[in-house]
Amino acid sequence: MLDTTIRGADFQTKTLHGGTVGGVQLITGNAQTTDGRKLPYKIVLKTQKKWQRYSDPDSWRREYDFYKSNFGALFSESFRWPECYHAEMNEEENETQIWMEYIDGISGVDLTGDMYERAAEALGRFQGKLYAEQPAFLQNLTNLSKAEYMKNFYLHYRSWKRVYDYIRSDDCEIPKHLCSMLIDIDDSADEIINRIEKLPIVLCHRDFWVANLIHSNGKTILIDWDTAGWGYLGEDLASLIADEADVEHMVEYYRRCIPAYYKGFSEYADFSHITDNCVYEMILLMFGYRLVEWFMNAESGNKLQETDDEKTLHIQTLQKIYEIRNEPSPESP
Structure with missing residues (x-):
């Protein structure tokens, strides 16, 4: 996200929205670079647990699958989704985590x-x-x-x-x-x-x-x-x-x-x-x-x-x- 090497960061979290099968948090703080600078950041963490939507059983992991594909190349500057910085799947817990851009609007x-x-x-x-x-x-x-x-x-x-x-x-x-x-x-x-x-x-x-x-x-x-x-x-x-x-x-x-x-x-x-x-x-x-x-x-x-x-x-x-x-x-x- 910050395009430099980070050696540490402090953080605070705030719940944005979410239900029993997932949640969205805003994470803010300051990151310390290797050359001693402090850079403020805002990032969104979306956690999604496995659940069964009627007639669409794999929807719980679809956003993760999209972000891991080349789907983002379909967008334009004026119509897009938030940039993804990191996405991972916990197979044992059937849970995805997507770290993405915070949009102020x-x-x-x-x-x-x-x-x-x-x-x-x-x-x-x-x-x-x-x-x-x-x-x-x-x-x-x-x-x-x-x-x-x-x-x-x-x-x-x-x-x-x-x-x-x-x-x-x-x-x-x-x-x-x-x-x-x-x-x-x-x-x-x-x-x-x-x-x-x-x-x-x-x-x-x-x-x-x-x-x-x-x-x-x-x-x-x-x-x-x-x-x-x-x-x-x-x-x-x-x-x-x-x-x-x-x-x-x-x-x-x-x-x-x-x-x-x-x-x-x-x-x-x-x-x-x-x-x-x-x-x-x-x-x-x-x-x-x-x-x-x-x-x-x-x-x-x-x-x-x-x-x-x-x-x-x-x-x-x-x-x-x-x-x-x-x-x-x-x-x-």
Whole structure:
């Protein structure tokens, strides 16, 4: 990282985020060089333990596999991931450790509409370039999620009687027109999936939401690549627009991000034959039942006010998706 020989370093750690199967720490301190200088540093350590994601069992080690490959060569200066300084696998513990660049920038709820739009365009450009050039080594990577992941994810949720039966029950607290929207998707699922499967297959991040986007000096840095793999054109936009959405601007970002995305993609590949982007349908396949689950789980909250606020947010998100349904399809820039 510092491009010189280090003989010692002090450090402090701070947990950034992570769950029961992994964690992310910011490590800061001063390193002593062999010629007596003290150099300040910041570095991120991501530790990931083995776990089983539904229909994607090797996702836990995918980011490690990517960093050990030549995957980083696919990025540009304006759209990239954090640089990796060191990655190692502990086979006995089934655990990876990745030491990577700390990115200082704007992320999450602080992202502006312009930053959303810029990220969508950069993503389209990245996917368009790979779609047009088809780099050989990418085709040979073995640990990539499959194109049918989104379909399997939806079918898995739909088969879960707890959420499936809830939106069809008389006791359901979700407004009826929103339940009908979800039921309509179920009734048309085969036809919708058939339309989606006619779209170009591109390399998707599959967790392309605001917490994984960092805007820094006009550039987009994208973290957490453990769900990445083959998917359909526009699939990542569903996450950008609807995953823990900025509800107030959700419809606006739908209008802005899709044309920006296609503008970036069109720099490398022709999309003129695409008349149906299916982003609205992808949003419902990926987040419809998840929002129902989150709404139902909020009922078990400890604090009444927090529970009500959470449930209201999920209803508002479903309402915005309902409003998106009536939006004209913003296919081209």
